[in-house]
Amino acid sequence: MTEGEFSDATRRLIVLGELVSDTRTSPLHPLHEAAGASFTDFGGWSMPVRYISDLAEHHAVRTAAGLFDISHMAEILVDGRQAAEYLDYALAGRLSALERFQARYTLLLAANGGIVDDLIVYRLSEVSFLVIANAGNRNPVVAALLERAGGFEVTITDGTDDYALVAVQGPRAREVVDATAGITDLSVPLGDLGYYRCTDAFFDGAPLLIARTGYTGEDGFELCVPVASAQALWRALTEAGEPAGLTLAGLAARDTLRLEAGMPLYGHELTLDVLPQQAGLARVVALKTKGAFVGRSAVEAGPDAGARVLVGLAGEGRRAGRAGYAVTDGDTEAGIVTSGALSPTLGHPIAMAYVDPHLAAPGTTLAIDVRGTWIPATVTTLPFYRRES
Amino acid sequence: MADKTRLSYTPEHEWLLVDGDIATVGITDYAAEKLGDVVFVELPAVGSPATAGTVVGEIESTKSVGELFAPVSGEVVEVNEAVVDSPELINSDPFGEAWLIKVRFTELPSGLMDHAAYQALVGE
Numbered sequence: 001m002t003e004g005e006f007s008d009a010t011r012r013l014i015v016l017g018e019l020v021s022d023t024r025t026s027p028l029h030p031l032h033e034a035a036g037a038s039f040t041d042f043g044g045w046s047m048p049v050r051y052i053s054d055l056a057e058h059h060a061v062r063t064a065a066g067l068f069d070i071s072h073m074a075e076i077l078v079d080g081r082q083a084a085e086y087l088d089y090a091l092a093g094r095l096s097a098l099e100r101f102q103a104r105y106t107l108l109l110a111a112n113g114g115i116v117d118d119l120i121v122y123r124l125s126e127v128s129f130l131v132i133a134n135a136g137n138r139n140p141v142v143a144a145l146l147e148r149a150g151g152f153e154v155t156i157t158d159g160t161d162d163y164a165l166v167a168v169q170g171p172r173a174r175e176v177v178d179a180t181a182g183i184t185d186l187s188v189p190l191g192d193l194g195y196y197r198c199t200d201a202f203f204d205g206a207p208l209l210i211a212r213t214g215y216t217g218e219d220g221f222e223l224c225v226p227v228a229s230a231q232a233l234w235r236a237l238t239e240a241g242e243p244a245g246l247t248l249a250g251l252a253a254r255d256t257l258r259l260e261a262g263m264p265l266y267g268h269e270l271t272l273d274v275l276p277q278q279a280g281l282a283r284v285v286a287l288k289t290k291g292a293f294v295g296r297s298a299v300e301a302g303p304d305a306g307a308r309v310l311v312g313l314a315g316e317g318r319r320a321g322r323a324g325y326a327v328t329d330g331d332t333e334a335g336i337v338t339s340g341a342l343s344p345t346l347g348h349p350i351a352m353a354y355v356d357p358h359l360a361a362p363g364t365t366l367a368i369d370v371r372g373t374w375i376p377a378t379v380t381t382l383p384f385y386r387r388e389s
Numbered sequence: 390m391a392d393k394t395r396l397s398y399t400p401e402h403e404w405l406l407v408d409g410d411i412a413t414v415g416i417t418d419y420a421a422e423k424l425g426d427v428v429f430v431e432l433p434a435v436g437s438p439a440t441a442g443t444v445v446g447e448i449e450s451t452k453s454v455g456e457l458f459a460p461v462s463g464e465v466v467e468v469n470e471a472v473v474d475s476p477e478l479i480n481s482d483p484f485g486e487a488w489l490i491k492v493r494f495t496e497l498p499s500g501l502m503d504h505a506a507y508q509a510l511v512g513e
Contacts, residue, residue, distance in 0.1 A: 038422060053480070054451050055426040252425055252452045318429045322454060341451050342428045371447070371454075 043135030054252035064245035065170035109295025164230030169220030217261025262383030321368035463494035
């Protein structure tokens, strides 16, 4: 028996689970070990892939609440008189339009329009923004932000080593955060905190940022604290969450949750080789509301005619297409799967795939080559799963 | 559940229980844990030939795809339909209810490990 975790490219992985010595660990690592987590290498970090059961963790987030350590993600601070203008130039969205304590999903584009990373940007004050980048893209994002800062009055600080980030996600997430001892002095009460809004607060005297954001398709919060307070916050959340059924959840559950929610994962749906339009992200590029920004002319020119576009695929049975598997239309190769799994919530296989544009209409029947067996798959609108509001 | 200390093991994280010329084959608890929750199992047909080192089945979890290798050459004489119907047995009882196939073999391959050697391989 062999396996390829997070990568079907290495299906003959002989040494299972052995940590590479230069892999980084989260400030919460000792608590994960004590909780019996299994670890995986993700973006250069050794992070919990699951604690006990990835399915149980997935279902806990859909029905109660889950607690994730996402400290591998990069925190980059952008400060200065021209921070807003600068971000409008450096990134694809119009970040200057953000109000204080508002957040936005955006992209960092290369000059050719390819996607360097997808980001969440939080406006902390008139002159201060927090940029959250993917762990594996920390260096390219920091490098691009520094390179684009020429001529602007801004300071770029990579705070990744200084902050821990945890996510409480699920229908009972608010109850958990509300009940957590030590969280005080919220500028905006949790009940008034809208989706993609954040507030500053304190946790046991340390600065805390609470954002109503997430990557699961559920209501939830992401909490950013200085590394020194991370373990105490994790313990406090765990304790407060017990009555609500809060379950520690790893990256395996995070991946199936975000896939059901139709959210892209960098390196799978998003790469340097696709333009935002192909990934269904034209709406996050502010072509009409701002001027010059890196990648603008390439996005305006658009992808080549015939460039593949991202779609959702739904199948029957229990066999899932996986990243890298071919999508076919009859005998013709028509695309490639970027992520796929048997959906724990829906009970059937789901996938995201890039397919030829004439095959992208919902209802189109295609097939996925699952290691030599063709599994029928129907183009479906994203997301696969939407919570009841 | 089989006595783990009396089983033979392969570097592909499979176990064998040898009884006469029949080898019962499953995957180890270590492999099951690394896979995560198993959601799909495909096993070979009864009567099909097995060649040591070739893929005869698949084990899918939410996150991964594992291949089942035939650890011995011979004929598949029985497969465990219960595990096809309830793949989660692989996580709950990998050495017992979740045996996968029985193979009638002519000779055992070299390179099988005893329990101690396998424990050393997985660092336990």
